[in-house]
Amino acid sequence: MSTEREAIAEAPASTSGLAGPRFRPGESAFRWMLFACLAIGIVFLGVLLTYVLVEAWPRLDSRLWTNFPSIRRPERAGAQSAISGTIWVIAFTGLFCLPVGIMAAIYLEEYADPDRWYNRLIELNIQNLAAVPSIIYGILGLGLLARQLGLGTTVLTASLTLSLLVLPVVIIASREAIRAVPQSIRQASLALGATQWQTIRRQVLPAAVPGIATGSILALSRAIGEAAPVILLGAVTYVAFNPEGLDSAYTVLPVQIYGWISQSREEFHHLAAAAIVILLVLLLLMNAAAIWLRNRYSKRW
Amino acid sequence: MTPDRDRSPEPAPEAAAIDLPEPPAGAEEQEGRSMSLFSRRPGRPEASLDDPVFHLSDLDVWYGDHQAVRDVTMTIGRRQITAMIGPSGCGKSTVIRCLNRMNDLIPGARVVGKVSYHGENLYDPEVDPIEVRRRIGMVFQKPNPFPKSVYDNVAYGPRVNGMKGKLDDIVEEALTGAALWDEVKDNLKGSALALSGGQQQRLCIARAIAVRPEVVLMDEPCSALDPIATAKIEDLMAGLASEFTIVIVTHNMQQAARISDYTAFFTSDIDPAGVRHGRLVEYDATEKIFENPVDQRTEDYITGRFG
Numbered sequence: 001m002s003t004e005r006e007a008i009a010e011a012p013a014s015t016s017g018l019a020g021p022r023f024r025p026g027e028s029a030f031r032w033m034l035f036a037c038l039a040i041g042i043v044f045l046g047v048l049l050t051y052v053l054v055e056a057w058p059r060l061d062s063r064l065w066t067n068f069p070s071i072r073r074p075e076r077a078g079a080q081s082a083i084s085g086t087i088w089v090i091a092f093t094g095l096f097c098l099p100v101g102i103m104a105a106i107y108l109e110e111y112a113d114p115d116r117w118y119n120r121l122i123e124l125n126i127q128n129l130a131a132v133p134s135i136i137y138g139i140l141g142l143g144l145l146a147r148q149l150g151l152g153t154t155v156l157t158a159s160l161t162l163s164l165l166v167l168p169v170v171i172i173a174s175r176e177a178i179r180a181v182p183q184s185i186r187q188a189s190l191a192l193g194a195t196q197w198q199t200i201r202r203q204v205l206p207a208a209v210p211g212i213a214t215g216s217i218l219a220l221s222r223a224i225g226e227a228a229p230v231i232l233l234g235a236v237t238y239v240a241f242n243p244e245g246l247d248s249a250y251t252v253l254p255v256q257i258y259g260w261i262s263q264s265r266e267e268f269h270h271l272a273a274a275a276i277v278i279l280l281v282l283l284l285l286m287n288a289a290a291i292w293l294r295n296r297y298s299k300r301w
Numbered sequence: 302m303t304p305d306r307d308r309s310p311e312p313a314p315e316a317a318a319i320d321l322p323e324p325p326a327g328a329e330e331q332e333g334r335s336m337s338l339f340s341r342r343p344g345r346p347e348a349s350l351d352d353p354v355f356h357l358s359d360l361d362v363w364y365g366d367h368q369a370v371r372d373v374t375m376t377i378g379r380r381q382i383t384a385m386i387g388p389s390g391c392g393k394s395t396v397i398r399c400l401n402r403m404n405d406l407i408p409g410a411r412v413v414g415k416v417s418y419h420g421e422n423l424y425d426p427e428v429d430p431i432e433v434r435r436r437i438g439m440v441f442q443k444p445n446p447f448p449k450s451v452y453d454n455v456a457y458g459p460r461v462n463g464m465k466g467k468l469d470d471i472v473e474e475a476l477t478g479a480a481l482w483d484e485v486k487d488n489l490k491g492s493a494l495a496l497s498g499g500q501q502q503r504l505c506i507a508r509a510i511a512v513r514p515e516v517v518l519m520d521e522p523c524s525a526l527d528p529i530a531t532a533k534i535e536d537l538m539a540g541l542a543s544e545f546t547i548v549i550v551t552h553n554m555q556q557a558a559r560i561s562d563y564t565a566f567f568t569s570d571i572d573p574a575g576v577r578h579g580r581l582v583e584y585d586a587t588e589k590i591f592e593n594p595v596d597q598r599t600e601d602y603i604t605g606r607f608g
Contacts, residue, residue, distance in 0.1 A: 113408070184445035188505070191403060192458035192512055193435025202461070203447060 052280075055273035064274050068240040069256065074267035079275045082256035084242040085155070085235070086282065089252055090224050092159035093166065098216055100163070101170030105212075108171070109178040110200055130168035137165040138229030146233060153234025156246040161229050166219040173215020177208040210297040217290040221283050227254035253279045348562035348586045352379040354516060354546045355400060360414040362395050362404065369395050370579040373414075375565055382538060382547045384557035384587065387567030387602070392579020393550045396567070397518050399423075400548060401437035402430040435462055438509035442521040444501035446493035446508070451476075451485050454493045454504055458512035471511055478544075479507035480537045499530025503537065510545065517541065519549040523556065535560050554603055557587065564590040566599045 067078025104126075112119040141161030142153075151157045181204050189199040205212075230252055238259070239251040253275055260272035355377040362370040370392035377383050377400075385393040395404065402423060404410040416423045423433055446454050455472045458464075464471065472489070476482040481503040485496070493504055502522060509517055519538075523531040538547055538560055551557050557564050565584040571577050583590060583599045594600045 115408070182445070184441060184443060185447060187403065187406065187439075187441065188445045188447065188508075189457070189461075190406065191401065191434055191439040191441075192461065192508065193431055194458075194461040195431055198461045202457070207448060 049280075052273050052276050055270060056277045057270075059267075059270040059274040060277060064271075064278060069238060069259075070240075071238060074263075074265060074271055077268075077271055079253065079256055079271075079278060081239045081242055082251050082253045082275065083278060085239065085250040086224060086252045086279075088155050088243045088250060089158045089162065089230075090220055092155065092246065093162040093223050094216070094220055096159055097163035097167050097170055097219075101167050101216070102174050102212060104167075105171045105174030105178055106200060106205075109175050110196070110204070126168045126171055130172060133228075134165055134226050135228040135232070137161055138232035140164070141229060142232045152247070153236075153249065154247045155243050155250045158230050158233050158235065158250065158252070159246075161233060162223040162226060165226065165229060166223045169219040169222065170216050173219060174208070174212045177211025177215060178204060180211060181207045210294045213293040213297075214290045217286050217293070221286050224282060224286070225254055225279065227252075227258055230255055231258075253282075348378075348381060348588075350376050350378040350381075350563070353377065354379045354419065355548075356415075356417045356420075357396070357399075358415045358417075360396070360399065360412065360416060362392070362399060363409075363411040363413065364407065365409040368576065368578050371570075373581045375581060375584045377546065377548060378563065379546050380542055380544070381562040382542050382549065382560055383563045383565065384561035385548070385550045385565045385567060386552070386554055386557045387579075387582075388569065389552075390577070390579065391567035391569045393565075393567045394520055395579065396581075397520055397548055397550050400516070400518055401434050401439055403434070403439060405430055435512055436514050437516040437518060438512060438514035440502070440505050440509050440517065440519045440522045443525050444498055444505050446496070446501050446504050448492070448494055450490045451493050451496070451504060452489040455507050455511045458508060462512055464512065475507040475511035476504075478510050478541065479503045480533065480540075481507055497530070499526050499533060502526060502530065502534060506534070506537065506541075510541070514545065516546040516548065519547065521550050521552060524552060531556070554591075558591050561587045563587060566590060566594075566596075566602060568598055568602070 063076070063078050065078060065080055065083055067076055068081050069079065070077040108119070108123065112122075114120065114123075138161065141157055141164070145151050145157045145160055146153055151160075185203050185207065186199055189203045190196070194202070234249065235251045235255040236249070239249060243250045257272045257275045257279070260268045260275065263269075353376045355375075357376075358374050360370065360373040361368060373392075373396055385397060387393050398404045399412055399416050400418075400423075404412065412424050418433075418437070421428070447457060449457075452472055455475050456468050459466075459468060459471050473482060473486075476485060481500060484500060485491075485504075493501065496504060502525075506517070506522075523534050526534065535556065538549070541547060542562075549557075549561065563584065564587040566582045567579055568582050569577055570580045583594055583596045585595075590599060591603055594603065
């Protein structure tokens with residue numbers, strides 16, 4: 001037994017014909033290139049976070065969310081109006097765009113005949129809309145909603161504009177989630193005499209919820225960081241009160257940050273960094289919610 | 302697809318001795334013959350088409366510009382087990398999906414000819430496919446339980462159909478009918494996806510019979526299962542046939558021979574224009590198909606000489 005093993009071990013490797021180069025330069029180079037790409041992203045993110053935290057440190061305290069902005073006295077200035085403005089705007093953006101986006105996605109996935117030219121046109125346009133720069137949406141909101149429809153530069157206008165901005169993303173994400181529900185589930189339901197709506201309502205949507213929720217939250221995360229469209233829509237930089245309704249004036253964190261950065265005094269720059277940290281925390285909370293939802297409700301087939 | 306390697310059951314000596322006095326056509330007349338290989342299951346009525354449920358006449362099915370199935374004419378009897386066999390691409394699954402209008406779900410599918418169900422044309426514009434599918438249930442090739450509890454899987458059909466009666470009783474009855482009750486009764490709230498493949502398929506059968514259909518269509522229900530699970534489903538089908546009309550598509554000829562009363566043999570043909578299409582070659586009592594087929598192609602297929 002042992003001699004046999006030794007014999008095998010001693011046999012020259014090439015006799016079996018399986019020997020080959022241990023080191024393949026192409027393989028290793030490719031692997032390292034991939035790693036380098038990843039490292040670039042991680043390193044820059046790390047540097048950015050560190051810089052922001054260091055800058056923000058002197059002002060990262062409760063004044064930030066208890067006080068309102070002040071132009072003259074940076075030591076007393078806070079971002080409460082911007083924080084609450086952001087929450088108001090995002091909440092209503094979600095309220096407006098999620099039902100519309102999800103229903104549009106249901107139509108496209110479950111009802112639309114992909115062979116019809118108008119359905120293909122809609123599909124193509126949604127993909128294009130997702131790539132339109134956000135400032136264009138700002139101009140649309142200003143011209144159509146604020147001026148033409150007379151909604152003014154209010155929370156409502158901002159929410160509607162941001163809804164339009166993220167709607168294509170919500171639709172695309174929801175479609176992916178709905179498409180991921182196996183066809184066999186729909187067939188099983190229909191074969192039991194369920195109607196199409198019953199099938200969607202009781203089988204397809206519950207199974208697609210994790211994907212829809214994840215995609216939608218990520219879309220809203222994009223909206224929360226938008227400054228360009230809301231600058232056009234009157235998220236003026238000095239708002240010393242929280243929004244009180246949909247018709248209220250408002251400001252949001254990105255605009256507040258921009259306002260502080262453009263001040264000349266050093267204290268305001270620390271304040272801006274601190275507001276950035278708040279914005280990042282809000283974003284992380286939303287992404288955490290997305291991950292939690294996905295893990296909590298995800299289905300395996 | 303190649304036919305199973307095992308040859309289809311060869312007539313055992315005593316069966317050969319009894320032999321068929323050969324009444325021409327009309328399978329109904331082949332009654333009372335005891336054959337070792339195809340002995341009727343105890344308590345089963347004779348194979349008979351006297352009480353038809355479906356009558357297909359000159360059925361053609363098109364997928365877009367392609368004619369998948371041509372000229373199928375056959376009658377399916379009440380509370381019979383009717384098997385459809387044949388090589389892949391012969392259109393047997395297409396035909397079974399016409400029987401509860403599941404083909405409607407395939408874009409471009411079109412049916413020409415007539416599928417009548419108790420004399421009513423299923424493809425009449427007035428017919429509601431939802432109602433059709435409620436009466437004609439279906440079990441699919443791959444077990445496809447909903448990602449819900451065992452209970453909710455079975456209760457789903459009765460719920461969406463607004464069935465009267467106590468749901469718990471309906472669920473228990475359906476699971477008992479599918480020979481699954483004893484295995485799951487202590488874990489009705491457990492996920493259906495945690496069951497084994499064979500259990501999942503029996504759950505799908507329970508789910509189908511919970512809405513009390515008249516017909517249960519089975520599209521290769523055992524092809525994803527191991528032999529033990531397959532045997533359980535076959536036993537189950539024999540029991541179900543006392544209450545339901547069963548149509549089963551199978552690749553397994555032994556299975557068709559073991560369980561069915563009638564067998565339809567389909568094959569794929571190439572017409573002079575070079576178009577491949579499915580065709581019904583021969584349809585008769587199962588004993589006749591397997592022991593004394595009329596068509597040479599049937600004979601070749603069941604004896605494994607096909608292709």
